[in-house]
Amino acid sequence: MSRAIAVFAELPVALIGIFAAIWSWNHGVRTTSFGPAIDGAPATAGTLYDGSWIALAFLLVTIAAVLLVDTARRLAPHGEPA
Known part of the structure; x- marks a missing residue:
């Protein structure tokens, strides 16, 4: 696979992965407000984190990061030290 084709294939996939x-992540975090339990008490808010959505977000970010690093490596001139 030529370098240019790989760059133009990996870069959009990485960007789609970041947006995904x-x-x-936004689907994995849910905030709910609760009214006061007793008259005169303040209202409270709770945040629920859904582990499946959060884990998927971390996986997608990791894959996108690897693709971006590989794209940067492919764009670097040959023979340049890392």
Whole structure:
């Protein structure tokens, strides 16, 4: 696979992965407000984290990061030290 084709294939996939990670993170965090339990008490809010969505977000970010690093490596001139 030529370098240019790989770069143009990996870069959009990495960007889609980042947007999918943001989407899945937003689906994994839910905030709920509760009214006061007793008259005069303050209202409270609770946040529920769904582990499946959060884990998917971390996986997508990891894959996107690997693709971005590989894209940067492919764009670097040959023979340049890392």
